Amino acid sequence: MEKPKATTYTITELAKEFNVTTRAIRFYEDQGLLNPKREGRKRVYSRRDRTRLKLILRGKRLGMTLGETRELFDLFDTARGEEKQLRHFLRILAERRRILEQQQRDIEAVLAEIDAAAAECHRLLAEGSFRKAPEAPPESIAGP
């Protein structure tokens, strides 16, 4: 029998690929977010582990705590079984969706402000005279 070709990764491989430290990866394991197999003492990461790491980091970029990410992982693993669990999972998913949609709105708002500020910068640069103060729109950061 041939061993089924299982794609695995070492900790440093993952660390390099995702540009995090091995310390961080071990920490995620400590927090119950990953659990790689072992070959002797060495950690061996599966494709699933890799995917989870990707999700952890994506969550982080969105300001999620490791605890929140873990909750989602756990629910994902255990939710199918009882109806109650499924409904609970759905509630959590809906809540997360609400947060994400709020973030979308926040991003739109910040992008608009960035654009305005950048435009003003370019105007000042083009103009060459570094003296004139911009009239501040009511809701601007540069208010009264």
Added chain:
Amino acid sequence: MEKPKATTYTITELAKEFNVTTRAIRFYEDQGLLNPKREGRKRVYSRRDRTRLKLILRGKRLGMTLGETRELFDLFDTARGEEKQLRHFLRILAERRRILEQQQRDIEAVLAEIDAAAAECHRLLAEGSFRKAPEAPPESIAGP
């Protein structure tokens, strides 16, 4: 002469409006993000302060640190003057924009996964049989 009707806020008013603690608001001041005037010892917040608070909280929802927000505030306040400052400001703005766009992509990805998970939940619930395991798509969280 009439006093110009200056809209001001107490700390608790702001705290209630934005659903944060007064402690948090004072902390933001400590970190140089706000500086309300004083009437005696009491803090008096202007509309500008209120706007800044709003921006602080928006930044927080997007995972920005107070330090990052402060940097933007400071640049916004001081950038117009020298060309070098303006260009530096533009760099920071571009960088922030990059992060925001990455976040937009992240959000899209997570929303898609949430939708998939929710759909699966609904399918299981509709089906009524709480036993069948879902076949996991390659990049799913529920991989091998």
Added chain:
DNA sequence: CGGATATTTTACGTTTACGTAAACGTGATG
């Protein structure tokens, strides 16, 4: 006027998410 209520300063405590050694295997390699 005295108690309730709000505000202030000061200061120590807490959680999250790692960083930073130290001290120890272990397999490959010149």
Added chain:
DNA sequence: CATCACGTTTACGTAAACGTAAAATATCCG
């Protein structure tokens, strides 16, 4: 065989963002 290069556990340290409690005003209200 000694020395890397990589991996492991254990443990203490740290920055961020407040929480929480204490003690001191200040203000309002019946």
